[in-house]
Amino acid sequence: MLEVLVCPLTHAILLYDAQAQELISKPAKLAFPIRGGIPILIPSEARELDTD
Template sequence: MPSGVCSRLASALRGTWAQPPAVAQRCVHASVSRPSSDQSERTREPPRVFDPELLEFLVCPFSKKPLRYEASPNELINEELEIAYPIIDGIPNMIPQAVRMTHQNKKQEEMEQASAHT
């Protein structure tokens, strides 16, 4: 990987990973017993948002093609395969079990309609 790409990736990730994920922080808070008055005073961090600069480095694990960020459902979309990867606390979940189909395959839909009419 060229050094310019490495430095851009490092700087993009530096902002993303500067603090432990909120999930880890919640686990730590849950494991420590505190008086109830202390819990009401603690401030919650806002949920992390996805850094679109990471799109330069992220590709679909299946097709190895670039992904598109969709802010409204907070997902990374592979339009060619019609799948979406959820983003949780600013971190894309790109494992196969997390994939959501965005549109039903048109050929499959046509076959189901044809079999329903026979």
């Protein structure tokens, strides 16, 4: 199912981080959480990625 999910802001492909249970959007510099197996693709729920 990951193939059909895209970033709601940039429409870029999301990368799955199994350890953190997040979907990563590199262009938006956001990490969207996965809760109970459901991806939460709401920008206000996303964590900002470090820019280092």
